Amino acid sequence: MTSISNTRSETTDHSVSLSHAEPAVAPLPASSTPDDPILDAAREVILRVGVRRTTATDVARRAGVSRMTLYRRFQDVQSLLVALLTREVNRLLGEIEATVATLPTARERLVTAAITGVQRLAADPLFLRLVEVDPELLLPYLLERSGSSQLAIRAYLTRTLTAGQADGSIRPLDVAYAAQVLQLTLQSFVLSSRIIANEADPSRIATELADLLNRYLAPSHVICGHS
Numbered sequence: 581m582t583s584i585s586n587t588r589s590e591t592t593d594h595s596v597s598l599s600h601a602e603p604a605v606a607p608l609p610a611s612s613t614p615d616d617p618i619l620d621a622a623r624e625v626i627l628r629v630g631v632r633r634t635t636a637t638d639v640a641r642r643a644g645v646s647r648m649t650l651y652r653r654f655q656d657v658q659s660l661l662v663a664l665l666t667r668e669v670n671r672l673l674g675e676i677e678a679t680v681a682t683l684p685t686a687r688e689r690l691v692t693a694a695i696t697g698v699q700r701l702a703a704d705p706l707f708l709r710l711v712e713v714d715p716e717l718l719l720p721y722l723l724e725r726s727g728s729s730q731l732a733i734r735a736y737l738t739r740t741l742t743a744g745q746a747d748g749s750i751r752p753l754d755v756a757y758a759a760q761v762l763q764l765t766l767q768s769f770v771l772s773s774r775i776i777a778n779e780a781d782p783s784r785i786a787t788e789l790a791d792l793l794n795r796y797l798a799p800s801h802v803i804c805g806h807s
Contacts, residue, residue, distance in 0.1 A: 664706075677689075687744045695789060
């Protein structure tokens, strides 16, 4: 099998390659839904064989559609993978937002969502499969650029930081920069989940992370009041 090139071929199958730059923003195609059969099929194939061995033919067959139908919606397998990861992260964010919605302040919602998100992403089968079989595919998103999934998380953090400044639970700060700092911090905990599991008590680490986030975000009078 050959890697995906910039030019799509409708007669030759391709395995996935993430060597090309991902668009700065890669929203789901308009026809994609949370229960999209093509994305569901892509997830199943990746869980079975890994990313690099995933082909358009395998995904189309699993979804019960033709390759032409798949290519009408996704330019290549790379764009299919980006859409899948974006859907999975957006779905997770939606579930977590619903869970924390009743907490009284934006800071409480953000901290609780952050801890929950780290724990769930670290245990997610798709993420674990990527780490186990194709860890080198993560490197561009750790060393060079942010992918659409990371941008989706940053957008959630931006919204919640803004809400926290409005309700007074988060100190004055540059929201854009703070969102990126938080996203990179949480990302490091997700990627270090095996180290944490092998060398520490994950629940104690979660408690310390919550304290770190609260002290970073809380107005000074709140921190002083607890000292």
